[in-house]
Amino acid sequence: MAEYRIDELAHKAGTTVRNIRAYQDRGLLPPPRLEGRVGYYDDNHLARLRLIGQLLARGYTFAIIKELLVAWEHGKDVSEVLGLEKVLTDPWSDELPGQVTVEELVKTFGAGLDDEQVARFLDRAVALGLIEPEGDHYRVPSPRLLHVGAELVAAGIPLDAVLDIAEQIRADCDVIAGRFVNLVNEHVFDRMPAAAPGAEEIPQLAAIVRRMRPLVKMVVDPFIARAMEARAQEALGARLELIRDHLQQAGR
Structure with missing residues (x-):
C-alpha cells in the first residue's frame, strides 16, 4: 500500500x-x-x-x-445511504426548466399594465416560484405552469385572479403532499427501530420513496378529473339551462 x-x-x-x-x-x-x-x-x-x-x-x-x-x-454501505439521499432530493418531475425575459413576460401577461403593476406582478410570480431571477432574464422551473397562466389570461381572466388561484392551488398541493408523506411516515418509517436503519433497510426506504412518485400522480389525476366533471356540470349546467330558457322565451 x-x-x-x-x-x-x-x-x-x-x-x-x-x-x-x-x-x-x-x-x-x-x-x-x-x-x-x-x-x-x-x-x-x-x-x-x-x-x-x-x-x-x-x-x-x-x-x-x-x-x-x-x-x-x-x-454499512455509504453508497446506499447516498442512494436514499438521491431519491429524496431528485426532482419529482421530468419537466425541463425554461427561461424568459421581462419583455416576454410583459407581452404575455402585462398588456395594459403600468410599470408599478408590472413590478408587482413579477414580485408575486417570484414569490409563488413561477419564475426565478437569473441575470438579465428569469428562469422558469415549470414552463407548463406558465403556459397555463398565459392561456387563462388570454381567455379573459384578470392576471391578479390567475395569481390568486395559483397561490391557492399551490397551498392545496402542499396539503396533498403532506398527507402522502405523513402516510408513509406513520405506517413505514415510524414502525422502524428507534435506532438508525440498518444497511439492509436503507434500500427498502429508497424503493418506497421511489414508488411514491407515480402513485401520487395516479391518485391525484382521477380525483381531480372526477371533481372537475362534477363541478363543471353543476356550475355550467345551471347556466346552460338559463340560456336555453332565454332562447325559448325569445322564440315565442
Whole structure:
C-alpha cells in the first residue's frame, strides 16, 4: 500500500494540507502512522478524503459526514445511504426548466399594465416560484405552469385572479403532499427501530420513496378529473339551462 506525506496526500486528494488537518481535528480522518515526527498516510486515508470531498460537494454538514463515516466503519454501505439521499432530493418531475425575459413576460401577461403593476406582478410570480431571477432574464422551473397562466389570461381572466388561484392551488398541493408523506411516515418509517436503519433497510426506504412518485400522480389525476366533471356540470349546467330558457322565451 502506498504511503504519502501530508502534502503528497493533499495533492493526490485535490485538497489542502489545512483541510486535512481540519478533518483530523473534527474526527473525520484517522491520524497518520508516525515515524519520529513525520506522519505517513496511506490509500485508506486517500479514499476517505475523496469521499469527504464528495459529501461536502453534495451539501452535507461535517456532523452528518461524521455519522456516515462511522456507519461506513461499522460495515454499512455509504453508497446506499447516498442512494436514499438521491431519491429524496431528485426532482419529482421530468419537466425541463425554461427561461424568459421581462419583455416576454410583459407581452404575455402585462398588456395594459403600468410599470408599478408590472413590478408587482413579477414580485408575486417570484414569490409563488413561477419564475426565478437569473441575470438579465428569469428562469422558469415549470414552463407548463406558465403556459397555463398565459392561456387563462388570454381567455379573459384578470392576471391578479390567475395569481390568486395559483397561490391557492399551490397551498392545496402542499396539503396533498403532506398527507402522502405523513402516510408513509406513520405506517413505514415510524414502525422502524428507534435506532438508525440498518444497511439492509436503507434500500427498502429508497424503493418506497421511489414508488411514491407515480402513485401520487395516479391518485391525484382521477380525483381531480372526477371533481372537475362534477363541478363543471353543476356550475355550467345551471347556466346552460338559463340560456336555453332565454332562447325559448325569445322564440315565442
